[in-house]
Amino acid sequence: MPLTAELWCIAVLLGIVAAGVAIGRSPSGSRLTYGASLLVSVVAFGAALDALIGISGRVPSLVLPLGIPWIGAHFRLDPLASFFLVVVNLGGAAASLYAIGYGEHETARMRVLPFYPAFLASMNLVVLADDAYTFLFSWEFMSLSSWALVMAHHRDRDNTRAGYLYLLMASFGTLALLLVFGLLAGPDGAYAFAAIRADAHTPLLAALILALALLGAGSKAGLVPLHVWLPLAHPAAPSHVSALMSGVMTKVAVYAFIRIVFDLLGPPSWGMGLAVLTLGGITAVMGVLYALMQHDLKRLLAYHTVENIGIIFIGLGLTLAFRADGMRLAAALALTAALFHVFNHSLFKSLLFVGAGAVLSATGERDMDKLGGLIHGMPRTALAFLIGCVAISALPPLNGFVSEWLTFQAILISPALPQWGLRIAIPAVGTLLALSAALAAACFVKAFGITFLGRPRSPVAEGAHETDPFSLQAMAVLAGLCVLAGIVPGFVIDALAPVTRLLVGGAMPAQASVPFLSIIPIAASRSSYNGLLVFVFIAVSASLGAYAIHRLASRAVRRGPAWDCGFPDPSPVTQYTASSFAQPIRRVFGTVVFGARERVEMPPPGAMVAARLHVTLRDPIWDTLYAPLGGAVGFAAERLNVLQFLTIRRYLSFVLLALILLLMVLAIWK
């Protein structure tokens, strides 16, 4: 009875909302609320995992007499929903565990405690919903509860702006989804997903639905150019909520996209694959380039989410292309890669955000240029954050590499596709993917190097202490899972098989039975990878080397001042900063993408003022898309302003006119 268990979990979470309001002010209120959320998330995680792995072939569904009377609220737990519930509740459990400790630092408790369980519940509801009404209701519930969390510290001007932009984009996204379901349901208003699935759609309608789904789900997931709210809103929330928003809520958006396009829409055409693929490639590279330009740690992470969403959409686009051409195994491989990346990203992005939260609570700083040297004061946080950085940079033997490797393998099958458009686009997208992976490594050398290594750049960084045990446990769990999923990826791939079987009618060969726990996507002569063996090899040869050298050669260590070519400068200002680290990359890529300009102001000889370096960056998407759009809306509002102070007779005549016009339209239409 996993579905009932899930629904009870949601009910309990909603109960915690009420409890949070009641006991939030008491000293242990925060711990109790987060502790209860943790318990419920763990139970929901267990039920979802049971539903995914112990699949019995029967898909449980349930209709509750809620919502619109003649429809009711439909819920269903198919393998796709179970997989995403695993992701949601794993992230939820980790964030709750972390928050048991982190929540103690919260200054605006009553603005966070009631909304947090509501946010968790809403994400579970979206995934379980099986009719358009319940889906949209839960979706909007999710947007609003997360908006409330973003606005927790609403006295900060930046946060208000972030909240406003988020609300706008969320409403826009929901509008697009509303239209999607309107088009899917058709004029008869069949809102249950089962009825929608049975309908066929014309190619034009399907293309329109895809475009709207990309707008609706893409704006929540952070697809370029709809990502603008994400790097503002995610960092504005308290860190455990940032982890949930970046690590989990974007995945719920991916779920919405998969549900609509793969499940409800019916068979795809190759053009759809091309559109999704191209958008994914652009998103991946733009996301990481934006991230490289940041010096706010949490904003860098948020921009990086955009990159990973791009990688996921590349996988989804490939799946659509393969499925349109009836290549089931290839489609299963691409979909597995995308879903594996969904899982991985939820792990390491949650890990990195809670790590950033630990840094924030220890130092009160998000600006990397004021941090540095934290590895000495916070060694455990540093280790966990380092594991997250390695994983997200797609480096073996951790998990990020496996999903990218699978995506590359899917790309390598694609010359078999018959369409020329795809054959030209896919190598280009492959280049973008490779570029984004390499830039991600640069980005995380910067994030870790500037924040945790070097010398402290401010007194707060110097006096930083290790964070509380709950936060450390949460980080340890997430880091451990990153390593595990990296060295034994076969189990994750096998767990995804029911999902791919449901969506593309095929699955990758079972991996658990392959000797030595290797993964072999297609055939052994084609490609194989063994994370475990690579991990063991590296560990063994590193320790062998260390042992031999310490035993046979020297083991003495002397400490002395840094060498630095003979000119060490005691001031920590002379170190590289976040922006100076990114300078070479800014010069290579930024001049084209961001119109980056550097201007040096040298004082005249003899003047005692300092020389200054000015860097100007343009946000190409904001400047070309959003600024004109905002201007146009402002202009229209100005013009329409004359309508505001009219007499009642005028208004009545407008109403009448509108009515006549609508009737005429209807008459011509019929």
Added chain:
Amino acid sequence: MEVIQALIVQGAQMALVLLLSPLLTGIVRKLKARLTRRRGTSVFQPYRDLLRLLRKDVVLAENASWLFRVVPYLVFATIWVAASLVPTFAAGLMFSWSADLIALIALLGSARFFLALAGMDVGTSFGGIGSSREMMIASLAEPAMIMIVFTLALVAGSTQLSYIAGLFASGVGLRVSLGLALIALVMVAIAENSRIPVDNPATHLELTMVHEAMVLEYSGRHLALIELAASLKLLLYISLIACLFAPWGLARGGGLAVDLIGLAAWLVKLGIGGALLAIFETSIAKMRVFRVPEVLGAALMLGLLATLLLFVSKGF
């Protein structure tokens, strides 16, 4: 019996790459010296250097963290593992299936990631300059390498290096795409190994250092490991180019005699590769740092072009 033989071949390869890599570095140095009409040090000097460094104390900067001390071992181990998976004298190594060509490139990426972090650990301006430039170079060299891998994989229908090498050894003919890939691979190999014109392994002139700036704070056994890793990486790339584009004599199973022929062929190829590198390095001047992205961008475009050609038709 077969398993034992495979294990011996694999073990021999691991030991050989480790033992021979300083010699290769020594030969390149000696040839470069001779080409500039200097006498140069003995070809065995790198071994002496390594022994000297291993016996010395490590002098750590006061604020160096645990990461700084762990990285040399990690970098060395990662590159050693990568180097022992490239077919040198024999294809079809026992553990070659544990990491394909993409994983191999990514392993080198891991090593670079940690080395760049170590460069930033002490908090000196040179460490930062080295790390940031290294990552800039890598941000173009790595995708170029992936595109080269795509080209090879599309020709061979596999990303398994042993399989590709075996197939190329049996002959795939002259192909436009492979020609482009070879040019791109040589460009990437020069950048990845910090050779002239991208970087200069012998320099200690502040403004031109990339790799050397990153490892400036290392001393003693740590430095020895990093130098050894750099030699291993050079050997890895020359072996990689040799096994793909000059696979003559590569042993593919079948007894000791074949393996010995393969070994002799590999040593000759290493010598030729080293000589070509020395000649190239002496005949060209070092580039400005910001010219490097243009060269690597060209390599990336060549790789993309080769891949595109193969997507258009398998015949290219």
